[in-house]
Amino acid sequence: MKVHANQIDTSPKWRSLIRDFKRLIAISLIIAVCAGLMYAFTFRGGLSTDNGDWGTFGDFMGGVLNPIFGFAGLMALLLTISMQSEELNNSTRELRNSAEALKEQGESLKKQNFENTFFQLIKLHNDIVNDIDLVGLNNKQTRGRDCFRVFYERLRAVYNNKWDMGISERDKIRISFERVYHKSEGDLGHYFRNLYSLLRFVDERGKSKEDKQFYARIIRSQLSVYETGMLFYSGLYGKGKDKFKPLAEQHALFDNLDSSILLNGDNHRDIYAAGAFSNREAGTTNSSSSSVNAACDTAQ
Structure with a gap:
């Protein structure tokens, strides 16, 4: 049986993994928004024109979000590797099934050739008798x-x-x-x-x-x-x-x-x-x- 690469995208296993990954991205974005709002409510005031304030804000957001996005990136990498591995396994199974089908086809052709020759010899035998x-x-x-x-x-x-x-x-x-x-x-x-x-x-x-x-x-x-x-x-x-x-x-x-x-x-x-x-x-x-x-x- 043939296994196509697009079957990976529609299989229940991969739909579940992609759904979980999307949830992880959404949670990361929500955390980023919450972290920004928390910083704004804690340190009230308008937008600062001081580079130092922006640096402090960047350090805060980076400290909160870097681990989260790093984890999300790692999950995305593992998901990609897993999908490629599954696709390679499917291709290997497809090649194996194709090889087996070709072998069966070859055996069937050999038998067909054998029987064609055999019954031709049978016909020749009967022709010799009748002559x-x-x-x-x-x-x-x-x-x-x-x-x-x-x-x-x-x-x-x-x-x-x-x-x-x-x-x-x-x-x-x-x-x-x-x-x-x-x-x-x-x-x-x-x-x-x-x-x-x-x-x-x-x-x-x-x-x-x-x-x-x-x-x-x-x-x-x-x-x-x-x-x-x-x-x-x-x-x-x-x-x-x-x-x-x-x-x-x-x-x-x-x-x-x-x-x-x-x-x-x-x-x-x-x-x-x-x-x-x-x-x-x-x-x-x-x-x-x-x-x-x-x-x-x-x-x-």
Whole structure:
């Protein structure tokens, strides 16, 4: 709130001080008049032409009035100093309030810029999804999010093929995903890169853990069931393992994931640390992720 200098003149405190000071001046003048009248009645006579008489009168009036006017002058000086001090304090408060208002305005602008960029990335994500199209048998065309059902059915079909007895479950998933990804790399590569950029933006630019969780929920709400399935297994392939997977665990990207969509149900949940499935664990499981994956590899 702004504090103006003219508020000093109208505040009850200063009105009272100025009123008292005016009373002091009036009393001083009354005393001066009374002293003059007392002198006149005590030493009756007309106006003297003798310098000595005037000197005596001046000494009398000075002795009576000098202390009074000196005291009044001191009070006036103290009042002026006090008013200047109050005005300085008001100016300091005004500057402090202005600085706080500018800080709040800056924070609000940062948040506005963040959200503008965030929702632009969300829009870009949806545009990328809507631009995907596949042409199947009999020139049947599939567009948008329905394409991820096709991608996931291809992934499941490759995964369910017969494999050599010695191959690990992790390698089986990785090879299956590689085959599907390379067949549609133009569409899937663009999709995965943009979603990674979106998660990374929230991770690096989000102000607090609560803010990051809020924006991560918005990202999750954009994903269909089959998109979530494809993203889940992208964490075992190429750069997804080193870049996307830690962010998914950090921000609970697979919170409320239905295990029935996974290629081997709950048995594949151990691919990710617990933070990928719960906001309560998110942000605290980066160090445990490697140990979980190591345990899975050992078991396989």
